[in-house]
Amino acid sequence: MFIFSKPWWGRVLVVVGLWGATGRAQEPGQEDGAGEDRAQPFPTLQQAVRRSRERAPAVVSALASVRVAKALHVGARLAPLGNPYTEIVADRGGRGVTQGATLTATLWLPMELWGQRRARINEADARVGWAGASAEAVKAQAAAEAVRAYGGAVVESQRLRLLEQILETSRSEAELYRARVQAGDATEQDAAQAAVEVARNAVALAESRADLQKALTELARVLGVGSVEPPGNEVELRPPPGRLQQQQSESAAQRAPVVSMLLKEAEFQARNKARWSADARLPVMLMLSTGRGDLGELRVGGGLALTLPWVRSNQGEQAIAEAERARAVTEAEAQRRATSSTLRGLLIEREQVASALGEIDASLEPAGKAAVEAAVQVQKAGKGELLRVLTARRDLALLRTRRLEMIRREWGIVSQAAALTGDLP
Secondary structure, three states, rough: OOHHHHHHHHHHHHHHHHHHHHHHHHHHHHHHHHHHHEOOOOHHHHHHHHHHHHOOHHHHHHHHHHHHHHHHHHHOOOEEEEEOEEEEEOOOOOOOOOOEEEEEEEEEEEEEEOOOHHHHHHHHHHHHHHHHHHHHHHHHHHHHHHHHHHHHHHHHHHHHHHHHHHHHHHHHHHHHHHHHHHHHOOOHHHHHHHHHHHHHHHHHHHHHHHHHHHHHHHHHHHOOOEEEEEOOOOOOOOOOOOOOHHHHHHHHHHHHHHHHHHHHHEEEEHHHHHHHHHOOOOOOEEEEEEEEEOOOOOOEEEEOOOOOOOOOHHHHHHHHHHHHHHHHHHHHHHHHHHHHHHHHHHHHHHHHHHHHHHHHHHHHHHHHEEEEHHHHHHHHOOOOHHHHHHHHHHHHHHHHHHHHHHHHHHHHHHHHHHHHHHHOO
16 A cells, blocks of 8 residues: 555556566576577578588487596596505404404505596597597588488479469469350360369479478477578579589598498407406505504504406406497498498489489470460460360479479489588589
């Protein structure tokens, strides 16, 4: 009641409360989360590849594994000393043989003198290198997925625009034939054929919209965003020209992420074997003892204790590590040969696809347009049937759809090469 009895105090409190609520609503984390939910503009190809190598779910997991591997250094870099332990022994002779109790306290301090610490550090370094190489291989796969999704979105967007034009043309013709039927200038069969063509094109358009949404969803997943807007007309339909040449396929295969990952694994297994070999020599025990003798005198002593690895020296662990190293080296060589031959085949395939697209653009596309125009002119002159016009237009649409499928295949080739090399070839 006090607030309402003094209006200016009430207004001040209301303003302060609104200001506090506004401040809480604009916390940084909430603002960033809202931005992720908004549809992102369609990126360029280079942006899509870069973002996928940073934000794809698999990449995020791989980078976290690198941080886990780096945590191994915490234990590896500890001082070459173990936890000391002590023991206290008291004894007394019977029948008056001794005058009092004998007390002995012994301190044991394990010390690593055979290079165990350096072996652990080398193993941890190799594990970090292996995790980093594995992350690069995952990045290559993410880049390939981004290229494939990007190309699929571009091709489906172009197909959608093509089908929209075809549907608009078929609807205009259907309306025209309905008017001609009413005027007695066309048959009911012609109008029915035109209506069927409209329905067929409408179904194809709906299917194309679904395919475009699927490609955009996949692209958004790889980029780590909520959604992506459809590409505009300014986006290049075909992938950029390749930079990789046939004679460079061997060197590119040697640098392939999967090959580097396997070689790093082999290095880790070699360091793992060295660490097991060093651990076979148990730490030397430095012994310090003090106590009270039978006559109450002070007694001080010391010594060393060590284990001789004459029977057991981690032979099984070292054999497993050596076998894993040999397996990784063999697999790396096999992957190198497979990558080299695959890259050469992909380059040849891309050249053949480019040649086929050039033939479509230079010869088949003009011929298809000419066939449609001729069929339309003959039909308008009353010397041809509507079916010939529909057939000519359907053939042209199939030709253009086939061209888009060839371009999709070209994007698939670039995607496979990106998976092998880790970047746009």
